[in-house]
Each structure stands twice: as C-alpha cells, then as structure tokens.
Amino acid sequence: xxxxxxxxxxxxxxxxxxxxxxxxxxxxxxxxxxxxxxxxxxxxxxxxxxxxxxxxxxxxxxxxxxxxxxxxxxxxxxxxxxxxxxxxxxxxxxxxxxxxxxxxxxxxxxxxxxxxxxxxxxxxxxxxxxxxxxxxxxxxxxxxxxxxxxxxxxxxxxxxxxxxxxxxxxxxxxxxxxxxxxxxxxxxxxxxxxxxxxxxxxxxxxxxxxxxxxxxxxxxxxxxxxxxxxxxxxxxxxxxxxxxxxxxxxxxxxxxxxxxxxxxxxxxxxxxxxxxxxxxxxxxxxxxxxxxxxxxxxxxxxxxxxxxxxxxxxxxxxxxxxxxxxxxxxxxxxxxxxxxxxxxxxxxxxxxxxxxxxxxxxxxxxxxxxxxxxxxxxxxxxxxxxxxxxxx
Amino acid sequence: xxxxxxxxxxxxxxxxxxxxxxxxxxxxxxxxxxxxxxxxxxxxxxxxxxxxxxxxxxxxxxxxxxxxxxxxxxxxxxxxxxxxxxxxxxxxxxxxxxxxxxxxxxxxxxxxxxxxxxxxxxxxxxxxxxxxxxxxxxxxxxxxxxxxxxxxxxxxxxxxxxxxxxxxxxxxxxxxxxxxxxxxxxxxxxxxxxxxxxxxxxxxxxxxxxxxxxxxxxxxxxxxxxxxxxxxxxxxxxxxxxxxxxxxxxxxxxxxxxxxxxxxxxxxxxxxxxxxxxxxxxxxxxxxxxxxxxxxxxxxxxxxxxxxxxxxxxxxxxxxxxxxxxxxxxxxxxxxxxxxxxxxxxxxxxxxxxxxxxxxxxxxxxxxxxxxxxxxxxxxxxxxxxxxxxxx
Numbered sequence: 001x002x003x004x005x006x007x008x009x010x011x012x013x014x015x016x017x018x019x020x021x022x023x024x025x026x027x028x029x030x031x032x033x034x035x036x037x038x039x040x041x042x043x044x045x046x047x048x049x050x051x052x053x054x055x056x057x058x059x060x061x062x063x064x065x066x067x068x069x070x071x072x073x074x075x076x077x078x079x080x081x082x083x084x085x086x087x088x089x090x091x092x093x094x095x096x097x098x099x100x101x102x103x104x105x106x107x108x109x110x111x112x113x114x115x116x117x118x119x120x121x122x123x124x125x126x127x128x129x130x131x132x133x134x135x136x137x138x139x140x141x142x143x144x145x146x147x148x149x150x151x152x153x154x155x156x157x158x159x160x161x162x163x164x165x166x167x168x169x170x171x172x173x174x175x176x177x178x179x180x181x182x183x184x185x186x187x188x189x190x191x192x193x194x195x196x197x198x199x200x201x202x203x204x205x206x207x208x209x210x211x212x213x214x215x216x217x218x219x220x221x222x223x224x225x226x227x228x229x230x231x232x233x234x235x236x237x238x239x240x241x242x243x244x245x246x247x248x249x250x251x252x253x254x255x256x257x258x259x260x261x262x263x264x265x266x267x268x269x270x271x272x273x274x275x276x277x278x279x280x281x282x283x284x285x286x287x288x289x290x291x292x293x294x295x296x297x298x299x300x301x302x303x304x305x306x307x308x309x310x311x312x313x314x315x316x317x318x319x320x321x322x323x324x325x326x327x328x329x330x331x332x333x334x335x336x337x338x339x340x341x342x343x344x345x346x347x348x349x350x351x352x353x354x355x356x357x358x359x360x361x362x363x364x365x366x367x368x369x370x371x372x373x374x375x376x377x378x379x380x381x382x383x384x385x386x387x388x389x390x391x392x
Numbered sequence: 393x394x395x396x397x398x399x400x401x402x403x404x405x406x407x408x409x410x411x412x413x414x415x416x417x418x419x420x421x422x423x424x425x426x427x428x429x430x431x432x433x434x435x436x437x438x439x440x441x442x443x444x445x446x447x448x449x450x451x452x453x454x455x456x457x458x459x460x461x462x463x464x465x466x467x468x469x470x471x472x473x474x475x476x477x478x479x480x481x482x483x484x485x486x487x488x489x490x491x492x493x494x495x496x497x498x499x500x501x502x503x504x505x506x507x508x509x510x511x512x513x514x515x516x517x518x519x520x521x522x523x524x525x526x527x528x529x530x531x532x533x534x535x536x537x538x539x540x541x542x543x544x545x546x547x548x549x550x551x552x553x554x555x556x557x558x559x560x561x562x563x564x565x566x567x568x569x570x571x572x573x574x575x576x577x578x579x580x581x582x583x584x585x586x587x588x589x590x591x592x593x594x595x596x597x598x599x600x601x602x603x604x605x606x607x608x609x610x611x612x613x614x615x616x617x618x619x620x621x622x623x624x625x626x627x628x629x630x631x632x633x634x635x636x637x638x639x640x641x642x643x644x645x646x647x648x649x650x651x652x653x654x655x656x657x658x659x660x661x662x663x664x665x666x667x668x669x670x671x672x673x674x675x676x677x678x679x680x681x682x683x684x685x686x687x688x689x690x691x692x693x694x695x696x697x698x699x700x701x702x703x704x705x706x707x708x709x710x711x712x713x714x715x716x717x718x719x720x721x722x723x724x725x726x727x728x729x730x731x732x733x734x735x736x737x738x739x740x741x742x743x744x745x746x747x748x749x750x751x752x753x754x755x756x757x758x759x760x761x762x763x764x765x766x767x768x769x770x771x772x773x774x775x776x777x778x779x780x781x782x783x784x
Binding site: 183184186187212213215216217218219220221223224225226227228230231232235236239240243244247248263264267269270271272273274275276277278279280281282283285312313314315316317319320323324339340342349350353357 | 636
C-alpha cells in the first residue's frame, strides 16, 4: 500500500524513530558467544537478544539495569524476546497501517555495530545497510532508513561507508550511539566523520544504549523493573553525550553537522539554560579562554544543528522540546517495536501517547494548529528529503 | 531593614534557595581530617571547604567531578573558597538588599550533617539549627530557614529534632540530600521520618550533593571545568533520587508529605511523561501487581506533594516546571552564594537570569501576569507560612 503522496503530501505522518533488526543482523548475533548475542530462551525457545551484562539484579525480583541475567533457569529473559515485529518488515508495515503512519525511517536497534571486531566492520556494515536498503525499496515511498556505521573499523572504513550510504536510494542519515569510537561523542577523532556526514548532508540519529552505572539506581533499583534505566538511564546517557559533544566544540568545528536526537533530546531541552549558566559561571572554563564572544551557545546548537524526535509521551515535554528547538525541528516518532501494548491488542500506546501529545500542544482550530502537521510529518519530509523518493 | 510587609505583602520577593554555613558548622569542619573538611588554602590561606574526593581529574587542567584535588601545590583549590558570603549573615542581607529580595529561606549548604558520627549527630544538629534560628531572628521577617536533620543519629534522634525544629520560630522545613539514611530516599526506614515531617507540616527541601559516578563524564570531562557535574550531575542525581522515592510508594504511604525540589526538580518535569509511560509498559512492574488503578501517578505527586524552586535560568525550563507542577507550586530561588558574579560586580546573574525567566513566562500586562508574583514570592509566603512571623 503506497501512500497517496501527491494529494496528501502535507498531511503525511512520518515516524522517524522506528527500529528494525534485519535478518542478517540476527544471524550475526546468533553466531556470537559474547554479549551482545542472540540465543533461544526456554521454555518456548523464542529468540532473545542479550545486549548487556546483568547489573543491579534486584532483591525483589525483576531485572534492573537494562539487561537481565544469563541463567537459563531464570524466569526473566536475559534481554529482549525477538518477536517478529523486531525483524519482519511485514509486521512493520502492518503496524504503520494500523496506526495510519505513512512513512517510517528505520534504524537498526542498539547495539548497532559497535561491538564488531575491526576486521569485520566494513563488510558487515555493507551487508546490513544493503539489506535494509533492499527492505525499504520493497515499499517505495513508505520506508527509508538511517544506516549503521562500521565505527570499530577505523576512519577510512567509516568514511567509505558514509560515501556509500549516500548512494543508497533509501538512506537518509546514520544511527549512532553515544559511544562513538569508544570514547564518546566529544572525541576529536570523530571530527572527520562529522565533517563527512555534514558534507554528505546525512544527519546523525543519536540514540542511547549504555545507560548509567548500575549503582545510581540504588539497592532497591531492581524492584522497579526496567523503569529507572529505561526512563532515566537512556535519557541521561543521551544528555551527557550530547552536552560533552557540545562542550568539545564539535558544532563550532562542523557548523553544518545535523543531529536528530532520540527521546526529544533526553533532558537537554529542559536543562539547556542551566548548562549555559554553568558555562558562563565556570571560572576554570573562563580561565581556559573558551568563553569567546562568538562561541556557539547550546541554544544556537539546538536551533541550528539539533533536531529532536517527539518520543516524550506527554504534552509538557513535547512543548518544551518545541520551545527549545523550534516547531520546525521536532519530528514525531514511536520507538516501535518497543513499548508494545500489554493488553494483547494491536494499538501501541507509544503511538497514541505521542500523537496525542502533539494534538494537545496544537489543538485543532487553534492559531498554531499547523504545528501539528509540522511535527507529525512535514518537518521530517523536508529535513530528510522524503518526498523525492516518494515519486520513485 | 525590615521588609514593608503589610503594604507590599502581595509583591514580596522570596528566595527559597539560599545557602548559609553558620560559623559553628565551619568550626566543626575545621576540626576534621577526613573529607568533608575545611582548611586554609595557599598562597592566601583563604578557608576552603573540601566536600568530595577528587575524581576524573582532567588531562587538560581544571577539576572535574565537583570536588578537586587535595594537593596544596595545586593551583586549583580543593573545593570551595569560603568567601564571607558563605557564612556572614550581613553579606546575605547585603545580597538581598542589592537584589531587592525581601525574604530568604536559608538552608545549610551540602554536605549538611550527613557525615557525622552517630554519637555526635544529635548535639551538632541542635547546635547548628539553634545557631541558624538565632541568625534569622536577628532579621525578623527577612530570614527563615530549613533545618538540618541528624540523619546518622538513628530514628529517635531524627524524630526528636523534627519535633524540636517545629518549636523554633524561624524554621520552615528541613533540607535533605539524596542519600537519606545512606541508602537513598526510597529507603523504607525513612517512612517514619517522612510521616513525622508531614505531621509537623515541615516540607523537605531536597538538594543534590553527590552527583554521578565520574566515568560518565568521559576521558575529557575535566577539560570542561565544573560544567558537567554541576549542570548535569546535580540535576540527574536529584531526578534519580526523586523517581526512586516515587517508585517506592513513599507518596502513597505518606500522602501529606511535601517536598520543595531544588533546581526546578532536576529533569523530572520534562521526563515525567516518559517515567509514567515506562511504568505502564513495564511487564515486570505490572507482574508485581503494582499497577493498581488508584496508584499515585508521578503527575499527581508533582501536583500534590512536590513544589519546585525556580533555579533553572531560562524561560523554557521555568515554563516546563510550571506546566508540570502548577503556577501555584513553583518558587523563585537564587542558589546564593553559588553562581557568584565573575565580573567583579555585585549583581549575581543567578538572580537576574531566574527573575528574568519568570518575567519572560509572565510578561507584564499579559492575562497571566499575576503568575510572576506567585512565582517570585506569593507561593513561598503561602506554602511556608512566612507572613505569620513577619508580624513577629
């Protein structure tokens, strides 16, 4: 079912935060014995993706820390059960149809390719990106994707894949975690990668994976299920990574660099004023001569380099994201297939909560009601150039 | 100079986030050899409060992690230089006069009394709280305070000091860090303390101290001065502590408990929707039967238990705090004497930025302009019962 792009172009609903593990990726992880790996999980032998070592296992049941144990005897799966909606593109399309999403921009889920041995990185990236491009081409106008970079492969390998992604018809950017080359996004060794991405007009979809060190959740953290690492760990990880990147001067060095930040920027839209105040008040910082009058401020970066997805689940947060970054810079997303419905039904609350938040911020009939269409799709179409391939 | 309380009562400017170390506290820390302690720092031998062990010392100069090194040869003080505005109440009054602040609610700065040997806790708390009450009584109607609790002293000692604070004329609540009794604010052993505070109608002023583990700032964290631990570490610490407290059911157990949360609640106003979504989607959580229909939601807690100070430095954050908690629940603050001016002048940007943020949210002449007065003082007067003692 192709979207009726011409007549309804202004009303397209675009999901920029939508994960898919292509089969080649799952096969790769099945062959691994170290984390991350994929294994059957008893008693049903469903495939399970174990992404993190267990941490902060609770006294009260449940698994804290975002991972889970590795014991086959445990009742809690040691990671994510890979239901078909994690890898089957037909499930993705069915989800989109059910929720009236016209276009999705797919990204490989974490942990991406960060773990690859350097010698394997180039070939695996080609295989995974080509497979994803092919999946998207099966649904013209409906599926695009953010490619995965072979970050462990060294600069020339990474830059070669950036150049190659630019030639793939459905690629519209790259997905990157907060680790970068292993030392964070403030690593000066990433600058050539940032420059290449900016030159290729490929934005980075920045997504968390690693969370925060387990002890911050305290001795009772496991009793709260995944709530703390998922609600706070992920968003704080993103915020720290992005702030470090900003403080390193990456946006001064590569002014055309574009990021789309998952989960509405973590906490940064709310904390941007405090970050700026702390910079201005930091004597050590000032003493280093970095407080030049023409430095890029975080507000400038939020309005010129950073786009935010709309995966924030409530109008209070969504309005903050829009005020921080601009109504033309926030893009609807669902985080599918995560946040699956618990009631056995087909409707994902992650879709309805985030759509309703946009409607709450821009009520129908209000002066700024057009903001709803911007957030729900027009921004993504414009920024990611989705209309061009619509006609393909 | 007493505030002209009767005529201008509706326009009082109240600062609920204002720290003072009474002399008795500094003398106590001078006698200590373990962190925290106070020592003269060469070459000028100014007193310096060393609050944290050094962490994440940079490759590029500066001291990350919120503390600093302990080397007398270092050019960077191993903590805070204790300028008179940290302990001299005349400096506090001069600051208030210069910035047209009518009333301040003082709190002991971190690390409060958390470090005391249990046997000393009761007597030190009495000494510090009585000294602070006496300082406040020297300036009737202008100074009130949040008392410090002897948290290491055991339950009966803590509850005795809560009862005693209720009898001190200028006490209006208590200041507490995120450590609680040592295991966080989700510790069930804190419930009797929470109940006693609720029964005494003494709110908790919740303030961070410990930050996040140093490795999260990465290998270049020290190059950014104190920006990361101060802007992000403090706010994330608060957010995690408060979310843990909420998840533990503390607000279900003690529905009348009142908190005033520093730095506009950390990140929680922005993340509340995500926290709620993660709770609703967490199968482990659901399986524990905690998703009862009548559970207290985080939104309910934000609107019934939690007040937020306005120390957020920008209109985007302040508006979020107000939307999350309500215009009648956000209270102006300055964090004085932190964020001191760097230009040698007397005007603290922490005052002007936070006041201007309130004016930006509630422009003069707008329909909701009255919100400015609520945030700048009326909320604090009402919630903390500041008018009563004005007449004393």
